Amino acid sequence: MKKVSQMNIGDCAIVRKITAKEPIRGRLTAMGIVKGAKIKVLKHTLAKQTWDILAGNTKVGLREEEAENIIVESEK
Amino acid sequence: MNTHHESSLSAENDKSLVKNSKIKVVVAGQPNVGKSSLLNAIGDARLHTGNFSGVTVDTKVVDIKKDGYDISLVDLPGIYSLNAYTPEEQVSKNYLIQEEYDIIINIVDANTLSRNLIFTLQLLDMHKKMILVINMIDEIEAKGGSVDKDKLEMLLGIPVVLSSAKEHKGIDEIVDTIIEVYKHPKEKNKIYYSERIELRIEKLISILKKSPHFKDPDFARFVAIRLLDRDENIYKMIHDLPVWIEVHDILEKMYKKLEAEFDEESTTDILSNERAALSHNLQMEALKIPEIQESLSEKIDNILIHPVLGLPIFLFFMWGLFQLTFELGNIPMNWIDWFFSNSANYISEILPKGEFNSLLTEGVIPAIGAVVMFLPNILILFLGINLLEQTGYMARAAYLMDGFLKKFGLQGKAFVPLVSGFGCTVPAYMAARTLKNPKDRIITMLVLGFMSCGARLPIYVLVIAAFFANHNPGNVLFAIYIGGAVLGLIVAKILRVVLFKGEPEPFVMEIPPYRFPSMKSLLMDLWIKTKMFLKKAGTFIAVAAMIVWFLSTYPHHPKTEQIFEKKIELATNKKSKESLKNELNAKLLEDSYLGTIGKTINPIFKPFGFDWRMTVSVIAGLAAKEVVVSTMGTLYAVGGGLENNGLIQKMKENVDFKAAVALIIIIMIYSPCLAAMSTFYAEIPQWLWRTFYTVYPNVLAWLLAYTVYNILKIAGY
Numbered sequence: 001m002k003k004v005s006q007m008n009i010g011d012c013a014i015v016r017k018i019t020a021k022e023p024i025r026g027r028l029t030a031m032g033i034v035k036g037a038k039i040k041v042l043k044h045t046l047a048k049q050t051w052d053i054l055a056g057n058t059k060v061g062l063r064e065e066e067a068e069n070i071i072v073e074s075e076k
Numbered sequence: 077m078n079t080h081h082e083s084s085l086s087a088e089n090d091k092s093l094v095k096n097s098k099i100k101v102v103v104a105g106q107p108n109v110g111k112s113s114l115l116n117a118i119g120d121a122r123l124h125t126g127n128f129s130g131v132t133v134d135t136k137v138v139d140i141k142k143d144g145y146d147i148s149l150v151d152l153p154g155i156y157s158l159n160a161y162t163p164e165e166q167v168s169k170n171y172l173i174q175e176e177y178d179i180i181i182n183i184v185d186a187n188t189l190s191r192n193l194i195f196t197l198q199l200l201d202m203h204k205k206m207i208l209v210i211n212m213i214d215e216i217e218a219k220g221g222s223v224d225k226d227k228l229e230m231l232l233g234i235p236v237v238l239s240s241a242k243e244h245k246g247i248d249e250i251v252d253t254i255i256e257v258y259k260h261p262k263e264k265n266k267i268y269y270s271e272r273i274e275l276r277i278e279k280l281i282s283i284l285k286k287s288p289h290f291k292d293p294d295f296a297r298f299v300a301i302r303l304l305d306r307d308e309n310i311y312k313m314i315h316d317l318p319v320w321i322e323v324h325d326i327l328e329k330m331y332k333k334l335e336a337e338f339d340e341e342s343t344t345d346i347l348s349n350e351r352a353a354l355s356h357n358l359q360m361e362a363l364k365i366p367e368i369q370e371s372l373s374e375k376i377d378n379i380l381i382h383p384v385l386g387l388p389i390f391l392f393f394m395w396g397l398f399q400l401t402f403e404l405g406n407i408p409m410n411w412i413d414w415f416f417s418n419s420a421n422y423i424s425e426i427l428p429k430g431e432f433n434s435l436l437t438e439g440v441i442p443a444i445g446a447v448v449m450f451l452p453n454i455l456i457l458f459l460g461i462n463l464l465e466q467t468g469y470m471a472r473a474a475y476l477m478d479g480f481l482k483k484f485g486l487q488g489k490a491f492v493p494l495v496s497g498f499g500c501t502v503p504a505y506m507a508a509r510t511l512k513n514p515k516d517r518i519i520t521m522l523v524l525g526f527m528s529c530g531a532r533l534p535i536y537v538l539v540i541a542a543f544f545a546n547h548n549p550g551n552v553l554f555a556i557y558i559g560g561a562v563l564g565l566i567v568a569k570i571l572r573v574v575l576f577k578g579e580p581e582p583f584v585m586e587i588p589p590y591r592f593p594s595m596k597s598l599l600m601d602l603w604i605k606t607k608m609f610l611k612k613a614g615t616f617i618a619v620a621a622m623i624v625w626f627l628s629t630y631p632h633h634p635k636t637e638q639i640f641e642k643k644i645e646l647a648t649n650k651k652s653k654e655s656l657k658n659e660l661n662a663k664l665l666e667d668s669y670l671g672t673i674g675k676t677i678n679p680i681f682k683p684f685g686f687d688w689r690m691t692v693s694v695i696a697g698l699a700a701k702e703v704v705v706s707t708m709g710t711l712y713a714v715g716g717g718l719e720n721n722g723l724i725q726k727m728k729e730n731v732d733f734k735a736a737v738a739l740i741i742i743i744m745i746y747s748p749c750l751a752a753m754s755t756f757y758a759e760i761p762q763w764l765w766r767t768f769y770t771v772y773p774n775v776l777a778w779l780l781a782y783t784v785y786n787i788l789k790i791a792g793y
Contacts, residue, residue, distance in 0.1 A: 023161050026344070027584035030106075030156035032191040034352045035345075042374070046383040049479030050488070052587060057188050059373075059587035061475045063482065066584055 002074070004041070004053065005067040012040045013072035020069035032056045033070065099147045099258050100176070104168060104199065105183035106192055107154030108468075108588040110211045112136075112597045113241035114183060115151055118251065136604070142251050145258070150177070158198040159305065159344065161582070162512040169309065172202070179257055180206045181250070186216045186223055186238075187589070189363050193355035194348075196232075200267045201301045203294035205257050206234045209250060214240040221365030228362045233266035241594065265294075269301075269350050272337060276330050277301060283326065287319035303327055304334075306344050373468075373589040381472050390476050393469075394495050397460040402499040402530060405452040412452070416445030438629065443621035446700070447614040450502050450751065451606065457496055457503040458605050459598065461510060464492070466593035470510065471585055478583060484565040485572025487511060487583060490520040494564070497527030498557070501752035502613070505759055506605065513582075518765060519571050521756060525748045525773055526564035528557055531701035535743050538705055542727040543736040560744045567776070613755040620750035624699040627670040636663055655713070662713035670696065680778070684785035685735030694742055700749045734788045738781040745777035 001016060015037045018025060032055040033039065042059065043052040051062045105111045115138050136151040152171055153164035160169040172180070182199050184192035189210070196208060210223055228236045235253050239246030268274055280300035281293065290296040302310040303323065314320050331343050338346045380389060424437040464470040470489065478488030486494075489510050496504035504524050511517040528536070536556055540549045640660040647653045665671050674692030681691045689711040697704040705723075712726040727736070747753060747770065757766055 022344075024582040024584060026157065026159045026161060027582045029345075029348045029352070030159070030191075030194070031584060031586060032188075032194075032352075033584075035349060037352070043377065043381060043383070045386075045476070045479050047479055049482065050475050050583075052377075052381065052475060056191055058191050059589075061471060061478075061583070061585040061587050063478065063583045066582070 001071055003068050004039070004051065004062070004070040004072055005048070005064055007041045007072070009041050009043060012038065012075045014038055014075055015070060016073050017071040018069065019071060020066060024066055024069070028066070028070070031060045032058050033060065038075070039070075039072065097145045097258075099145055099178050099254060101147060101149045101179045101181055101254055102152055102171065102175070102177050103149050103181045103183060104152045104155060104172060106156050106185070106195055108586060109154075109183050109185040109192065110241050111151065111154065111183050112600070113594045114209070114211055114239060114247070114250075115149060116594070116596045116600055117241045117244055117247050118149075140251060143255060145255055147251065147254055149181070155195070157195055158302070159307070160309075163514050164512060172199070173309070178205060179254060180204050181209055181254070182206060183209045183211050186210050186212050186363070189223070190352075190355045190359035193358050194351045197267060197351045197355060200232065200234070200265070202298050203262070203265055205262050207250070207253050207257060208232065208234055208236045209239050209246070210236060211239050211241065213238045213245065214243045216363075216365060219365060221363065224362045224364070228358065231266065231358060231361065233263050267354075269347070272334070273304065273346070273350065276304060276334065279326065279330075280304070280323065283322050284319060286322075287314075287317055289314075289317060290319075301347070304330070304343050305347050306331075306342065371589065376590055377472070380469070381475055386472075386476050390473055393464075393473075394492070397457070397464075398495060398499060400460065401453055401457040401496070401503070405456050408452040409449055412445065412449050416441055416448070420445075434629070439622050439625040442625070443618040446621045446751065447610065447617045450500070450609070450617075453500050454503045454506065454609055455602060455606065457499075457507060458602055461492060461507055462598050462601050463593055465510065466591065466598065468588040468590045471587045474585060475587065482583075484569045486520060486565075486568050487513065487516040490516060493520055493524060494527055494561075497524045497529065499530055501525055501527075501529050501748045502755045505752060505755045506609070508759070515572075515576050518760065519568050519575075521760065522571060522769060522772075523564040523568045525752070526560045526567065526745060528560045528744055529701065529748065529752075531749070532743055534705045535697075535701065536740065538708075538724065538727070539736050539740055542724045542731075543733050556740060556744065563745070608758075609755075613751070613758045617751045617754050620699065620754060624670075624696070624750070627673070628665060628668050628696070630669060631667075633664060633667055636660070636667070658710070658713045661710050665692070665707070665710050684738035684781050685732055686738070687730055690731065690735070690739060694739070694746070697743065698747055698750060700751070701743070704743070733793050734785050737788060738785045741781040741784055742777050745780060746774045 004013075007013060015033060015035055018028060018033070018035065020028060028034070033053070037055050040054040041051065042054050044050065049064050051064070051067045053060045053062055053067075103111060103115065115136070118138060118140060138149040138151065140147045140149070150171070152168040155165040155168040157165075158169055158172075160166045180199060180202070182196050184196060199206060208228065210225075210228075213223060216223060223238060225236045225238055235257060237246050237249050237253055239250065241247075269277070277297060277300045280303060281290075281296045284290040284296045284299060285293075290299060299310055299314065304327075314323065334343050334346055335341065338349075340346050340349070380386060382389075420437040420441040423441070424433055427433045427436070461470070464473065470492070473491065474488030476488065477491040481488055481490055490508075492510060493504045493507040496507050501524060504527070505521055508517050508521050508524070511520060533553075536553055537549070540547075540552050544552045637660065640656060640663070644653050644656045644660075647656055666675075671688075671692055674695050675688045677695070678686065678688045678691045681694070686694070689708060692711060693704045693707040696707040708727075709723050712723060712730070731739075753770070756769055760766060760769070
């Protein structure tokens, strides 16, 4: 188990827990980042302040703070 | 609920009745599903635009006629979920829940079907007549995939239309389906939650039914589901009803029990998970698509949001947009200026001299000109911004800039309005609409004025020429502009901390795939923006321009005029005639209401060495920054114009260095022009923010000017 903010570009994982509070939580849900969803890290900026995540077929931009609040389990 | 089908059945036998059948349809969907393009593709449509009450969210209503039916389609702002977050989403949600209508059309994007269907499931909870439109089907088919329409219809229990705005597919079918659905009774609900949740829903319905407000079982079910979803709007709705006490008690117990049973933090999560699982299964059943390799979007992104190259590319695009807006935009602006001043001159000559002539040619026509003048800037800037948004690049820009702007309590997208502010504050305020979050938007708009607009340039140039003669003028100018920008960022940070302390700001943003923009919706949006500007800001601006004209022209002093006219007639050479004329204009402006106001409030500006002429000029600058230099020229009786060396000389004689620096600070920070203020008022409906916006820059400007003046004084300048 690790945070999305600890993942590398190109890594895939399954979302296990979301520790973000509302309203961020609701936003993540609306974007398809829910428990059990498969996600992939597409990109992050140089300083890892902003993240580009693929969830389902949707690309989602996240801040570091939000990426820290998504707990995932790596997928082979 | 709907009972129209009965009347329309009998109407089928009677043509004259059919003609009056009106169908009201609401069109709802998540952002980026191609909703506007689809609506624009409906032929023979008339488009109305307006505003939802209380918020600056445009409404669009498309009217069509078919088979004797008058169909209006209300285009709701994009909404991700009934757990609404942005004001636009709130507008859509309120409309869906509170307004009367016959049919909901839910538009979804075939590419992100499962995520879109989560919202569809929330809509289905409402038990209204509904049509599901699966848009962008061409993109799925191009990849060799397909959507099983019949299967979805069977599973969801509502009609499904496959469409593509780009290939004009399914458009007529949407209209036909509306009429079909309207004519027939609603089908039975087919969507149910898991047993343990349905049990609670039933229980809640049985309690709600005791209240006369929930006699309709469909509505009671919807409210019960929303209560389990912890929907604040629904709490508020039934909070004052007698049934609330009973509902409240049982609800608290249900929350605890369900959360324990499902091992989740909140019932909202339980329902979200159920919907997510259900929509995932629906997609598995109905959508066939081959395994996707790296898409074109990703290939483009490898360059455009490259960790190193992304930023310079973005800055280059911004530079291009800026050049287009303010360099290219200046050409038609000059034509407009030329047209209005010539018309004014022409009319002034053909009409008899007098009050009416003066009102028309010095008041009304220039006022209208002042409004129309901004249109080229606004049109080009918005064309650019719409292109950025429709192609999907805007989300990338936000992604790139967010890391930097976040430090100052701003959001990535704020970069575009902020940079536009260096050109003209009026379109920049409108550009802030791209920020959907109201807090981000208000903070951005509150500091936008510190980005020195183009009209302030002549003032800086004048002061630099007069007081920084032995410095490189380019460097001084650069320092002024950067100083304003840095101040804006600092103030933004302070505002965020002081006004919105501790409130979390989600930056969770969909990054849509790159798409070719649709010309029709680009133009449609430009037309809407133009209309809104002319109607709302335009009236403000015209009235303000008239007031300024009045203040600077009245009261008349016929005696002074007569004395000077005689003197001018008697003057022998051209030069003394000219200087007498300048003297007359100075005297007239000094004795006008504007001059009187300036002299009265001069003590406010005394602490940093302004004479009354500078005060009047700064006050006149509230009308338009362009008039500051010309007002100074008039008041120092040297005639207007920057090319006039006389003004620089007079400034040197009358103003000291410290006061000149104070002037720069005042111009940089205090309220922007009336046109900009009018635009702010038109964009922000809350009086609290309007008042704050009107007061704080001026207080800040005064304090900073005072501080710097005294620091310079201590330093011995």
